[in-house]
Amino acid sequence: MSDNNRKNEGNEHGGLSRRGFLKGVAVAGGVAAIGGINGIPSVRASEPVVLRLLGTGVTHYKEIADQAKKDLGITIEFTTLNSDDALKRAITQPSSFDLLDTEYFALKKIIPSGNLRGMDVKRIKHYEDIVSIFTTGKFNGRMVSPQGTAPFEVSYLDGEFGRKFSAKPTEWMTVVPTVYNADTLGIRPDLVPRPVSSWADLLSPDFKGKTAIINVPSVGIMDAAMAIEAMGKIHYRDKGNMTRGEIDKTIDILTAAKKQGQFRAFWKDFNESVNLMASGEVVLQSMWSPAVSKVREMGIPCKYQALKEGYRGWGIGLGIPSHVKGKTLDAAYEFINWYLSGWAGAFLSRQGYYTAVPETTKQFMSPDEWGYWMDGKPAIGSILSPTGQKVGAPGSIRDGGSFDQRMGAVACWNTVMDEDRYLVRRWNDFVSA
Amino acid sequence: MSQPEQNSALPEAGTRRRGSGYHWSTPSASRIAPYLQVAPISAVFLFFFLIPVILVIVISFFNYQTYDILIPDFTLMNYQDVFSSSVTYKTYWTTVKLSFIVWAVTLVLGFTISYFLVFHVRSRSRQVVLLLLCTIPFWTSDEIRMISWIPLLGRDGVVNNFLLATGIVKQPVEWLLYSQFAVVLGYVHLYTVFMIVPIFNSMMRIDKSLVEAAVDAGAKGWQVVLNVVLPLSKSGLAIGSIFVISIVMGDFVTVNVLGGGQVASIGKEIVTDLSSLQFPPAAAESMVLLAFVIMLIAALVKIVDIRKEL
Numbered sequence: 228m229s230d231n232n233r234k235n236e237g238n239e240h241g242g243l244s245r246r247g248f249l250k251g252v253a254v255a256g257g258v259a260a261i262g263g264i265n266g267i268p269s270v271r272a273s274e275p276v277v278l279r280l281l282g283t284g285v286t287h288y289k290e291i292a293d294q295a296k297k298d299l300g301i302t303i304e305f306t307t308l309n310s311d312d313a314l315k316r317a318i319t320q321p322s323s324f325d326l327l328d329t330e331y332f333a334l335k336k337i338i339p340s341g342n343l344r345g346m347d348v349k350r351i352k353h354y355e356d357i358v359s360i361f362t363t364g365k366f367n368g369r370m371v372s373p374q375g376t377a378p379f380e381v382s383y384l385d386g387e388f389g390r391k392f393s394a395k396p397t398e399w400m401t402v403v404p405t406v407y408n409a410d411t412l413g414i415r416p417d418l419v420p421r422p423v424s425s426w427a428d429l430l431s432p433d434f435k436g437k438t439a440i441i442n443v444p445s446v447g448i449m450d451a452a453m454a455i456e457a458m459g460k461i462h463y464r465d466k467g468n469m470t471r472g473e474i475d476k477t478i479d480i481l482t483a484a485k486k487q488g489q490f491r492a493f494w495k496d497f498n499e500s501v502n503l504m505a506s507g508e509v510v511l512q513s514m515w516s517p518a519v520s521k522v523r524e525m526g527i528p529c530k531y532q533a534l535k536e537g538y539r540g541w542g543i544g545l546g547i548p549s550h551v552k553g554k555t556l557d558a559a560y561e562f563i564n565w566y567l568s569g570w571a572g573a574f575l576s577r578q579g580y581y582t583a584v585p586e587t588t589k590q591f592m593s594p595d596e597w598g599y600w601m602d603g604k605p606a607i608g609s610i611l612s613p614t615g616q617k618v619g620a621p622g623s624i625r626d627g628g629s630f631d632q633r634m635g636a637v638a639c640w641n642t643v644m645d646e647d648r649y650l651v652r653r654w655n656d657f658v659s660a
Numbered sequence: 661m662s663q664p665e666q667n668s669a670l671p672e673a674g675t676r677r678r679g680s681g682y683h684w685s686t687p688s689a690s691r692i693a694p695y696l697q698v699a700p701i702s703a704v705f706l707f708f709f710l711i712p713v714i715l716v717i718v719i720s721f722f723n724y725q726t727y728d729i730l731i732p733d734f735t736l737m738n739y740q741d742v743f744s745s746s747v748t749y750k751t752y753w754t755t756v757k758l759s760f761i762v763w764a765v766t767l768v769l770g771f772t773i774s775y776f777l778v779f780h781v782r783s784r785s786r787q788v789v790l791l792l793l794c795t796i797p798f799w800t801s802d803e804i805r806m807i808s809w810i811p812l813l814g815r816d817g818v819v820n821n822f823l824l825a826t827g828i829v830k831q832p833v834e835w836l837l838y839s840q841f842a843v844v845l846g847y848v849h850l851y852t853v854f855m856i857v858p859i860f861n862s863m864m865r866i867d868k869s870l871v872e873a874a875v876d877a878g879a880k881g882w883q884v885v886l887n888v889v890l891p892l893s894k895s896g897l898a899i900g901s902i903f904v905i906s907i908v909m910g911d912f913v914t915v916n917v918l919g920g921g922q923v924a925s926i927g928k929e930i931v932t933d934l935s936s937l938q939f940p941p942a943a944a945e946s947m948v949l950l951a952f953v954i955m956l957i958a959a960l961v962k963i964v965d966i967r968k969e970l
Contacts, residue, residue, distance in 0.1 A: 312935075315935075492920030492921055652741065658928070660924070
C-alpha cells in the first residue's frame, strides 16, 4: 500500500490531473485486487507456500508462475540471473532459494558442493515418460553424442545427499529436465550473400567483420570447436573435453581470426545477440532459439540454419537445494510434477524449446502447433509465440525440421572440461588479445 | 587513504575554523570530540572497505579447483599467473592508454564547461539547471544506452548514412562502433560530469575580485584564464582526474558494451575469472589493479596537494 500512497502524494504535488487521478485509482484497484487474491486461501495448501526459484531466466515467464498459482496455489518467485551469476549463487548462497533451474554442464560444479539433494524418482509422477536422452542417454535407440557434458552423465547421484555422479540410473536424480534444445547458427538470409551450410562459416572470410561469438567459455569454445573441426584445422579427440594442447591450438586460431577482424562483437546477454542480429551489425552468429524468434517478431528475417556437422545441445533442469525440507519440499515436488504435466511444456514449446515429457505437452497444443514445432510439418495456420506474436507464416516449416531430426543430430553438448581452469585463462587471453 | 574522507568530513574551511574555536574553549572534550566525529565514517570504512579488502588479499593466496572454489593455502601461483602472462601487460597498456585519452579529453571539456558555467552564466539557478543537464547520460540504463548507440554509430546508423550520402566515404565506417574509439566516446559521454563538478566547485570559490584585479592590471582574457583561473582550479582538476582515472581503470561495463566485447580491460579480465568461479586469480588481479591505481593517485596527489588547495 505504501507505493500507492506515494503515488497519490506525487499527484498532489504536481496538481491533481485527471490522468494522474485515474492512474492513482487504477493503482489502488490493482493493489486491492492483489491483496484480495493473496487473502483467499488456496485450494490445496492450508496456507500459501512460496517457492523461490533461482535460475537463468530461460524458463522464467510470468505466465508460468501465474498458472502454477492458479493450478497449485503455490507462489513462484523468480530470481533471474545470467548463467554465470546463477551458478555462483547456487554454490555460494544455497539457502537463498528453494528451487534451482540450472544448465546440465553447471552440475559438474554444483554437485561437488553438496548444495543439491538427490530427487526421489518415485515421487516424480512422469519419471517413466521423461525423454531417454536424460535417463539412459539413448535417443531413438542410439546413444547420444558423449562429447561435452551429455545430460545423462550428470543426471543421477550415488545417494540422496551424494556428491558424486552415478554412471547408471539410480533412484536419485540431480535435476529433472525442463527444457533443452539443439543450437546452431542464426543467419540473416537477406544479408548473407551465399548459402550457409557448415559451422566453418563462423570463421569464413566471406563474413569478415559480420560474425559474433558468445563470450561464455563453456559455450563459446564449443561453437569455436565445431567451426574449427569443420574447417579441418584440428581433429579433436573429444572437443567437449580438450587437452591443453587442443585448447592452445583452438585459442590461437580464434585469436588470429579476431586480429583479422573476423568478429563484429562478442556477446553475453540474450538481448545483445538479438540487437546485433536485428540491427544487421552481425549477419551470422551462434544463437538461441527464442532469440531467433524475437528477431522474427520484429518482422526481420532470421533463419536458424541447420548445418551438416550437427547441433550443439544443451539442457536445463529443476533441482532442489539440500536445505529444503518439510512442506517446502513437498511443494517443490508438487511444482515439478505440475511442470511435467503439460501446460508449462506446451508454453515453452511455443518458444522453440523441447520439453521433458512430450506426451503430456501434446495434450496442451493444437495439432497444427504440434506438427510445426515437433513433427517438422508445414504450418496450416499462423504459428504464434506464447505472447501472441506471429513467428511462422502458414505453410512455413520449422528450421532444421522435426524433433527427431534436430535432437538426433546433436554433435556435442555445452560443457565444463577437466581443463576448465586452463581454458578460462586462455579464453581470457583470446578476449583480451 | 584517510585524506579524502577527512576532507569530506570538513567540507568548508570555515567549519574547521569554528571547530577549532570550540577546541580551545573546552580542552577535555576536545580530545574525544574529533575521534567521535570520525567514528561513523571510520566504522563504515572498516566494515565495508578494509575488511573486504583484507579478505580479498587473503583469497588471492588461496588455491582453487573446478570443483572446489576456495582451498585455503598460501600460494603465489595466482600472482605468478598474472605477472607471467604477456596478456596482462598488453591489457594494462590498453587500459592505461584509454584512461589517458579519456582523462585528457574530459579534463579539457570539464575545464571549458565549468569555465562557461561559472564565468559566463550569470544566474545561479541557471547554473544549477545546466549543471544538472550534464548528468543526463546517467538517466538511462546500460541496456538502453547499449541499444541506442547502434542506430547512431552502427553500420547502417545515422553517422554512416550521413558520411555515405555526402560522399565523404564510399564504404560504411566500421570503427565507429565496437572499437576503442567507441569505448573512449562512451567514457567521455559518461564521465565528463565527474570532471565538471569538482572543477565547477573550485571555480565557484575563486574570488571574483582577483579576476577584476588581473584585468585592471592589464591581463588579457587568456592570461586571466592561464595565470589566475587555472592555478586556482588545480584542486578541482586533481579531484576530477582521480575520479575519472580510477573509474576508467576499473570499468568493465562500458568497455564491454561499446567495445563489442573485443576491447581488453583489466576489469573485464577480473569479471571473466569471477564468472568462471575462479575467485583466487580474480582476487590477485584485483590486488594488482588496486596497487596500480593507488600508485597513480599517489603520484597525482604528489603533484597537487589537494588538502592545501582546499
